[in-house]
Amino acid sequence: MTVYEPPVSIYGPVQDWATDFDHADPEYNRNAHRIWAELRGTCPVAHSDRYGGTWLPVTHETVREIAYDTENFTSRAVVVSTVVPEDPAPIGGAPPITSDPPFHHDARRLLLPPFSPKKIAEWEGEVRILCRALLDRMEAKIAAGERVDAAIDYAQHIPVNVISRMLGFPLEDDDLFRQFVHDILESINGDPEERIRSFERIDAYLLAQIEDHRANPRDDLTSYLMDVEMYGEKLPDNMVGGVILLLLVAGIDTTWSAIGSSIWHLATHDDDRRRLVADASLMTTAIEEFLRAYAPVTMARLVAQDHDFHGCPMKKDEWVLLPFPAANLDPSEFPDADRVLIDRQENRHAAFGLGIHRCLGSNLARLELRVAVEEFIARFPEFVIDGSDDDVVWSVGQIRGPRQLPVRVHRS
């Protein structure tokens, strides 16, 4: 059972959220909704000198504009950190998320079919079995008088298990995969040398898995990627590794965060939880509303060339954060944006991004989120936070969700 320590920052605590923000400061994700609301009213595109210069747009309009502008903003690096990857555009190190047009389109076409809605729907039964097994273990802990945690005992296990099986990776390596995710997405403002070493460890693991699949091909995504052709040739190993890295990293703590945030909401809003337990027909709108209000993923871009953006002098190779969750909370786009309405009918949220980089795994994420919430409230109709909100620990960095979520279950 892994509980992450916040990384040691080379920058120190944030002094001012408009001019010195740092999304890896533990205060950022914990207070994200308040910070975005304040910035939206005073400084809709904030700037920080950290990470070599980083911009933070917080309105739906500016986030959308950057997401659609692949000329002025490149995706070749999408995780803001002290290390700017050297992989050049248009391919980047983990295609297609790090790719720009026109390469992006062709790389993405290879991956869309296995993640299409109909292919992903076939996984529902297995996801449900997995959730029920995790809930059985939670019940056993409760019966033994132990405390339970909805993030550690439940949410964090669901997406890692599914993506490991899709890739044909050892299920028992799940702690290692969560460590990879932590290294890549949370340890972003620490020692750059250590970050580079962690990437080398991950590359070595992935290449070993590729070798294992070369010796023992099987019916999984890894063998598929090693076999598929692009422009008449098989993909080089380093590209297969890059794609796998994307699927592994993007497929784990994003959905884990969405599940955790949704359960956090239900633990802290008795009325919504009881309504959802009583009326399953609300599940579809509730899930979309959780995705809007607690969208886990902030993407990033690098400025491709010096240009002026709404009066902001953006310089080549500065970072730009794309906080889709902040866009989803913009009152100019959503009525009652700061209220969670589980029966919201019109909900054009951008939780899975906008434009050509729409989350490739969105159908899988939505399936896992829905089944995880359905099964959790079916097993535990009554639950609250065990302790106070201070006992909930939020992630740091671009993926926002609870990493510790102690819950107390009321038994009837």
Add this chain to the structure above:
Amino acid sequence: MRIQVDAEKCQGHNRCYALAPELFDVDDYGNAVVIGDGTVSPELIERAKLAVANCPEFAITLSE
């Protein structure tokens, strides 16, 4: 009334297919296509409007 999907704008969010499977299908890549010629029967007008209102890419239009 008829619905249309702009294939250039659709990015495969899959909201329309989830909300109105009577009106939309998805292809092997997960992108939306209208079923038949897109004619919307009166009892499905509200569903069609919901699909329009929930598309993050503004890719769906409903017209006379």
